[in-house]
Amino acid sequence: MPAPGETVDPSRVHALDPDQLAAAVAAARESIRAAADLDALAAARTAHVQGAAAPLVLARRELGALPREERADAGRRHNAARAEAQAAYDTRLAELTAERDACVLVEERVDVTLPAARRRRGARHPLSSLSDRLVDVFVAMGYEVAEGPEVEHDWFNFEALNMAPDHPARSEHDTLYVEPTDSGRVLRTHTSPVQIRALLDRPLPVYVVCPGRTYRNDTIDATHSPVFGQLEGLAVDEGITMADLRGTLEVFAQELFGSGLSTRLRPSFFPFTEPSAELDVQCFACRGEAARQPRQPCRVCSDEGWIEIGGCGMVDPNVLRATGVDPARYSGFAFGMGLERAAMIRHDVREIRDFVDGDVRFGLPFGIEV
Ligand code: PHE
Numbered sequence: 286m287p288a289p290g291e292t293v294d295p296s297r298v299h300a301l302d303p304d305q306l307a308a309a310v311a312a313a314r315e316s317i318r319a320a321a322d323l324d325a326l327a328a329a330r331t332a333h334v335q336g337a338a339a340p341l342v343l344a345r346r347e348l349g350a351l352p353r354e355e356r357a358d359a360g361r362r363h364n365a366a367r368a369e370a371q372a373a374y375d376t377r378l379a380e381l382t383a384e385r386d387a388c389v390l391v392e393e394r395v396d397v398t399l400p401a402a403r404r405r406r407g408a409r410h411p412l413s414s415l416s417d418r419l420v421d422v423f424v425a426m427g428y429e430v431a432e433g434p435e436v437e438h439d440w441f442n443f444e445a446l447n448m449a450p451d452h453p454a455r456s457e458h459d460t461l462y463v464e465p466t467d468s469g470r471v472l473r474t475h476t477s478p479v480q481i482r483a484l485l486d487r488p489l490p491v492y493v494v495c496p497g498r499t500y501r502n503d504t505i506d507a508t509h510s511p512v513f514g515q516l517e518g519l520a521v522d523e524g525i526t527m528a529d530l531r532g533t534l535e536v537f538a539q540e541l542f543g544s545g546l547s548t549r550l551r552p553s554f555f556p557f558t559e560p561s562a563e564l565d566v567q568c569f570a571c572r573g574e575a576a577r578q579p580r581q582p583c584r585v586c587s588d589e590g591w592i593e594i595g596g597c598g599m600v601d602p603n604v605l606r607a608t609g610v611d612p613a614r615y616s617g618f619a620f621g622m623g624l625e626r627a628a629m630i631r632h633d634v635r636e637i638r639d640f641v642d643g644d645v646r647f648g649l650p651f652g653i654e655v
Contacts, residue, residue, distance in 0.1 A: 286354070289413060291318070295447070300340065300343060300344035301344050301347055301348065301351065301359040301362065301363060303362060305340075305344070306341075306344065306362055306363060307366070307637065309333070309340040309344065309366065309370075310366045310369050310370050310373075311639050312333060313329070313333035313334055313341065313370040313373060313374075314369075314370070314532055314583045315426075316329040316332060316333050316375050317329045317333070317370075317373045317377045318377065320375070320377060320381070322385070323378075323382070323385060325375070325379050325642075326377055326378060326381055329374075330374050333370060333488055334367070334370045335348065336373060337466070339365060341363070341367050341370060342361055344366075345363055345367075348360055348363065348386040349490075363386075369529065370396050377580075394561070396507055405406040405645075406482070406571070408645070408649070409648075410640075410646055411628060411632070411647075411648055412514055412587075412624055412625065412628055412640055414651065414652075415492050415624060415628050416496045416514060416516060416624055418540075418604075419494075419496070419516055419540070419541065419627075420494050420496055420516070422540045423494035423537070423572065424494070424520060424535065424621070426492075426533070426536070428492045428494045428518065429492065429494070430494055430495070430496070431479050431482070431483045431487075431493040432479065432495060432496075432497060433473070433478055433479040433482045433495065433497065433557065434473070435472060435475070435498055435499075435500070436463055436470055436472060436473075437470065437471055437472070437473035438470055439468055439469045439479050440469075440473075441473075441478035441481045441482065442460075442471050442474060442477075442478045443455055443458075443471075444640075445478075445479075445481040445604065445607040446477050446478070446481065446556060446557040446604070446609070446640075447556040447557045447601050448556045452556060454555075458474040458475075458501060459474070459501040459502040460474050460501070460502065461500050461501065461502050470498065473497075473500065473501035474499060474500065474501050474514070475499050475515055475517070475621060476495045476496070476497045476499060476515040476517035476621060477517060477557060479493070479495035479497065479517055479519075480493075480495070480517065480557075480600075480604070480619055481604070481608055482520045483495070483519060484519075484521065484604075484605070484608035484609075485608050485609070487608065489522070489615060490520075490521060490522035490615075491519060491520070491521045491522075491617075492520050492522070493518070493519050494516065494517070494518050495516070495517040495518070495519070496512055496514065496515070496516045496520055497514065497515060498512060499513060499514070499515050501513075505637075505638065507628070507635060507636050507637060507638075508637055509637065510637045510640075511540060511626065513623055513624065513625050513643075514624030514625060515618070515621055515623055515624060516619050516624055517619070517621045518533070518619065518621075519600070519617060519618075519619045520533070520617050520619075521605070521610060521615055521616070521617030522615065522616075522617065524616070525599075525616045525617050525618060526599075526616070527599060527618070528622070529618060530551065530597060530598075530599070531548070533618070534548055534597060535547075535548045538566040538594065541566070541594070541627060542630075542631065543569045544571070546566050546567040547566075547567045547573075548564060548565065549564075549567075549591065550562035550563070550564060550565075551563045551565060553596060553598075555596055555598055556599060557599055557601050557603075557604050557619070558596075558598025558599055558618075558619055559598060559601045559602075560598055561596065561597070562597055562598055563593055563595070563596055563597075564593070564594050564596070564620065564622075565591040565592060565594070566586055566588070566591065566592050566594055567585060567590065567592075568586035568590055568591060568592050569592075570584070570585035571583035571585070571590065573590035573591070575588040575589075576588060576590025576591075577590070585630065585633070592630055594622050594626075594627060595610045595620055595621055595622030595623070596620065596622075597618065597619065597620035597621070598620075599618050600616065600618060600619050624629075625637050625640055632651070
């Protein structure tokens with residue numbers, strides 16, 4: 286560009302000559318066409334179309350140096366040249382963008398069918414799920430959940446439950462004692478000591494459900510384990526009768542094994558209830574048919590037609606007295622059942638060890654409840 290005040294010789298302004306412009310456009314086209322990717326294309330545009338040093342940009346600056354009468358023509362020529370270069374750029378830009386997009390689609394494709402490398406989340410143990418379900422049945426009837434220690438004092442585990450130290454029923458419990466042997470402490474052999482704690486701790490009336498782990502010195506086999514779960518229930522109020530026990534357990538049994546099943550109470554003995562009974566529920570598999578028609582054997586109830594699910598009875602007045610409750614005014618019922626046993630019957634589990642082995646394949650069919 287001429288310096289200010291310099292006289293311009295139009296013949297020196299070559300940049301706007303049709304030939305020069307055509308050459309600049311041709312060079313721009315060439316460079317744009319050769320650009321292999323979007324970065325190269327951007328560089329070609331800077332060098333030939335838009336950048337401060339691009340010949341077409343420099344040429345435009347020369348317009349002012351032309352004699353006035355030539356400027357319009359030169360301006361039109363320059364515009365046309367620039368439009369041509371720009372069009373070449375636009376075309377190549379569209380091509381390269383499409384190519385890039387196609388590449389991205391291929392390279393960044395996500396195969397949603399590939400196995401995911403995600404970590405499995407833990408699942409609830411089938412016994413925990415069952416315990417929660419059963420507890421919920423009682424909570425819905427207005428019961429509170431009560432818990433107690435697994436290392437329990439002899440007084441709570443036996444004595445307050447009407448089992449004095451020389452009571453013969455104690456020997457049936459295969460008790461595990463905590464050292465030293467005169468410590469007076471045992472691993473609780475049932476959840477019934479929680480009844481005692483509830484009666485001592487809570488204002489009357491008491492309606493509690495007590496799930497928990499219990500221990501007995503049993504040799505492990507397919508159906509016995511030294512550690513097992515129980516679910517205990519206790520209701521102490523004015524005017525409680527055996528009919529309340531019966532009705533409550535019927536609701537419970539149907540929730541556990543299915544609606545429409547009958548229950549029955551068979552006379553039994555527990556030191557802490559009087560009268561005492563075993564609770565049977567009609568077999569959910571054969572609905573009692575196997576007992577009526579011996580030709581249709583039932584594996585679930587061994588053709589008994591009934592399944593035993595727990596012990597129960599009216600709270601013995603001695604138990605009420607031991608906890609300071611007046612048996613003349615209050616009465617109550619209690620029941621207790623084994624959780625593993627209920628789960629084994631309900632889900633046809635043959636081996637109690639499956640519950641403690643920790644093999645996730647055992648728990649999976651019960652469903653993942655987190
Ligand atoms: N505690 C008894 C047992 O472990 C079960 C039971 C509880 C029976 C409450 C009657 C009432 O065998």
